[in-house]
Amino acid sequence: MTPTLSLDTVTHRYGDTLALDDVSLTLSNPGIHGLLGRNGSGKTTLMSLVAGLRKASRGAITLDGQPVYENFAATSQICIIRESGDTTSEWTETINDGLTLARDMRPYWDDAYANRLLDRFQLSKKHKVNALSRGQRAKFACLLGLAARAPLTMFDESYLGMDAPTRYDFYDALLEDFMAHPRLILVSSHHIEEIAKLFEEVIIIEDGRVMLHESADALRGRGLTLTGPAAAVDAIAAGANVLSEKTLGSTKMVALYDVAPDLEERARAAGLETALLPIQDIFVHLTAKRGKD
Numbered sequence: 632m633t634p635t636l637s638l639d640t641v642t643h644r645y646g647d648t649l650a651l652d653d654v655s656l657t658l659s660n661p662g663i664h665g666l667l668g669r670n671g672s673g674k675t676t677l678m679s680l681v682a683g684l685r686k687a688s689r690g691a692i693t694l695d696g697q698p699v700y701e702n703f704a705a706t707s708q709i710c711i712i713r714e715s716g717d718t719t720s721e722w723t724e725t726i727n728d729g730l731t732l733a734r735d736m737r738p739y740w741d742d743a744y745a746n747r748l749l750d751r752f753q754l755s756k757k758h759k760v761n762a763l764s765r766g767q768r769a770k771f772a773c774l775l776g777l778a779a780r781a782p783l784t785m786f787d788e789s790y791l792g793m794d795a796p797t798r799y800d801f802y803d804a805l806l807e808d809f810m811a812h813p814r815l816i817l818v819s820s821h822h823i824e825e826i827a828k829l830f831e832e833v834i835i836i837e838d839g840r841v842m843l844h845e846s847a848d849a850l851r852g853r854g855l856t857l858t859g860p861a862a863a864v865d866a867i868a869a870g871a872n873v874l875s876e877k878t879l880g881s882t883k884m885v886a887l888y889d890v891a892p893d894l895e896e897r898a899r900a901a902g903l904e905t906a907l908l909p910i911q912d913i914f915v916h917l918t919a920k921r922g923k924d
Contacts, residue, residue, distance in 0.1 A: 633659065633660070633661040633782065633813065633814055633815050634659075634694050634695045634708055634782045634783055634815060635657065635658070635659040635694070635695055635696075636656075636657065636658045636659070636681065636692075636693075636694055636783060636815060637656070637657045637691075637692070637693045637694075637696075638654050638655055638656040638657075638677075638680075638681070638690065638691075638692050639655055639690055639691045639692075639693075640653050640654070640655055640689070640690040640691075641653070641654045641655070641677075641680065641687045641689070641690035641691070641692060642654070642687065642688050642689040642690055643676055643680060643685075643687050643688045643689075644688045649839055650673050650676040650839055651673045651676055651677060651680070651687070651839045651840075652838070652839040652840050653690075653840065654673075654677065654690070654836075654839070654840065654841055655841070656834065656841055656844060658815060658817070658832070659815075660815075660831065660832065661809075661813040661814055661815060661831075662809075662813075662815070662816070662830075662831025662832060663805065663806070663809055663816045663818060663829045663830060663831055664815070664816065664817050664818070664830060664831055664832040664833070664834065665818055665819075665820065665823070665826070665827065665830040665832070665833045665834065665847070665910075666678070666817055666818065666819045666834050666836065667819070667820070667823060667833060667834065667835045667836070667914050668819075668835060668836040668837060668918070669837065669918055672836045672837050672838065672839070672918075673836050673838075673839040673840075674787070674819045674836055675713070675714075675787055675788075675819070676839075677836065678711055678713075678785050678787045678817070678819065679711070680692055680699075681699065681709070681711075681783075681785065681817075682699070682706070682709050682711040682785065683699040683700045683701065683702065683705065683706045683709065684711070685700075686700045686701075687700075693705075694708055694709065694783060695708075707738055708781060708782045708783055709781055709782075709783045709784075709785070710737065710775075710776055710779040710781035710783070710784045710785070711784075711785040711787065712772050712773060712775060712776035712784075712785065712786050712787065712789040713772075713787045713788075713789060714787055714788040714789060714791055723760050724759065724760065724761075725756065725757060725758060725759055725760060726749075726754055726755065726756050726757070726758045726760060726771060727756035727757065728760075729760060729771065729775065730742075730745055730756065733745070733775055733778070733779065737778075737779045737780075737781065739779060739780040739781055739782070740778060740779055740780065741778050741780050742778075744777070744778050744780075744808070745774060745775075745778035748774040748777060748778060748804065749774065751800065751804065752770040752771075752773075752774060752797070752800070753770075754767065754770060754771060754774070764792075765791075765792035766792045766793050766794060766797065768792065769789060769790050769791060769792040769793045769797075770793065770797065770801075772789050773786065773789055773790055773801050773804075776789065777804060777805065777808055780808075780812055780814070781814070782814050782815060783814070783815045783816075783817070784814060784815070784816045784817070785816075785817045785818075785819075786816075786817075786818045786819065786820075787819045788819055788820060788821065790820075790822075795825075798822065798825060799825070802825065802826055802829060805818075805829065806829055818830075823910060823911035823914060824909060824911040827847065827909065827910040827911060830847040830910070831846065831847060832844065832845065832846055832847060833845065833846075833847050833850050833910060835914060835917065835918070837918050842917065842918070843917070847910065850910055850913060851907050851908070851909070851910060851913075852907065853888060853889055853890070853908075853913070854874075854886065854887065854888050854890075854907060854908025854909075854912065854913045855886075855887045855890045855894065855895055855898075855905060855906070855907060855908055856884060856885065856886050856887070856905065856906045856907075856908055857884065857885050857887065857898050857903050857904070857905055858882065858883070858884040858903060858904040858905075858906075859882065859883070859901070859902060859903035859904060860881055860882065860883070860902075861878060861881055861882065861883035863901050863902065863903055864883040864884070864885055864903060865883070866901070867894065867897055867898045867901055867903060868885050868887060871887045871890055871891070871894065872887060872888045872889050872890075873885050873886070873887055874886040874887065874888050874908075874912075874913075874916040875916065886908055886912065886916065887908075888908070888913065888916065888917075
């Protein structure tokens with residue numbers, strides 16, 4: 632059964648630095664959900680608090696009503712794989728050592744699936760963990776996250792270091808295993824264009840606050856591009872929320888957000904080309920408005 636994750640007015644500080652500011656969020660639907668934000672937005676802090684790795688300065692974080700901090704009943708349901716990989720410790724000299732440790736610590740661990748992933752990701756149990764390349768370390772970390780089969784699984788940029796073909800193989804494995812074993816999966820990524828097609832829900836966080844939380848389909852439907860003769864584009868886009876525009880000769884393209892329900896129909900009637908704005912473009916435009924780097 633998919634657990635319900637709830638954050639209630641969660642605030643967290645590192646000294647004088649405010650990392651999360653009054654965040655309230657509930658996730659209860661099984662799915663691969665995207666946590667998006669620019670560097671320093673608070674994504675990693677949020678995931679660390681949810682995993683019970685540290686205690687929030689203020690507010691409550693619960694999994695099925697149980698507090699996650701210092702609560703084994705809750706944290707045993709959670710697996711977080713961070714950018715660092717979390718693949719080395721004094722007990723994991725080899726990949727086989729890491730698999731043995733995971734088998735002992737993860738109540739939902741699937742050993743047969745882990746072995747299949749070793750072949751898929753071209754890893755050997757005999758490999759020394761400290762000798763792995765960055766890409767190999769990322770593959771091993773993602774293997775641990777997938778095979779853990781935790782009801783709440785989080786990947787925090789854990790596939791950085793993988794080349795593009797390997798990342799796509801990971802996305803395929805993630806989707807395949809989710810379809811076979813539905814659960815709550817939260818993914819933080821800067822490769823939004825690559826992985827957005829998997830998202831069921833999208834959370835955008837900026838300056839430590841939740842800017843947006845809605846279904847991926849609804850978010851895609853809120854952005855639209857119009858392309859055609861400049862005068863016709865300007866006429867249809869008049870009064871709309873224009874995110875960007877480009878002009879080449881007499882042809883113009885505009886990206887719009889929160890468009891009126893009938894705008895696309897009117898645009899097509901005027902002979903304009905229309906297309907849904909990708910989630911990555913919506914994210915970039917929304918978070919760029921405040922001058923982030």
